[in-house]
Amino acid sequence: MVKKSKARPTPNELDPLIHERLRLGIVSALVVSESLSFTELRDLLQTSDGNLSVQARKLEEAGYILCTKRFEGRKPKSTYELSAEGRAALESYLETLSGLLPDLGQLRAARGGLARIHPLPSHS
Numbered sequence: 001m002v003k004k005s006k007a008r009p010t011p012n013e014l015d016p017l018i019h020e021r022l023r024l025g026i027v028s029a030l031v032v033s034e035s036l037s038f039t040e041l042r043d044l045l046q047t048s049d050g051n052l053s054v055q056a057r058k059l060e061e062a063g064y065i066l067c068t069k070r071f072e073g074r075k076p077k078s079t080y081e082l083s084a085e086g087r088a089a090l091e092s093y094l095e096t097l098s099g100l101l102p103d104l105g106q107l108r109a110a111r112g113g114l115a116r117i118h119p120l121p122s123h124s
Contacts, residue, residue, distance in 0.1 A: 009099040017062050018093045022055045027090050030082035038078040
């Protein structure tokens with residue numbers, strides 16, 4: 001019996017919700033930290049309050065991150081953490097992305113031969 005190898009993924013299989021730069025930054029930061037405040041995320045990702053707010057809300061609506069809001073004195077404080085669904089989505093995204101990329105060993109073995117290695121599935 002011949003074992004079929006899994007077909008390489010296509011770029012269309014990447015989760016568009018995670019693929020956006022800032023949203024990828026948010027889930028990547030939260031995967032290595034138990035939780036981060038809005039201010040910590042904003043400073044880490046070097047973005048504006050408005051941009052972070054919009055992108056975090058999209059992830060929250062998808063169930064990828066959880067937001068806890070509370071007050072410290074009179075100041076509101078939002079804290080974010082990655083949900084189990086968000087962790088699974090990021091793992092799937094990374095698996096798909098790694099399937100799109102050429103083999104690292106093959107890249108290292110090719111002496112300046114990056115042009116000889118075709119990263120797109122249609123050229124493999």
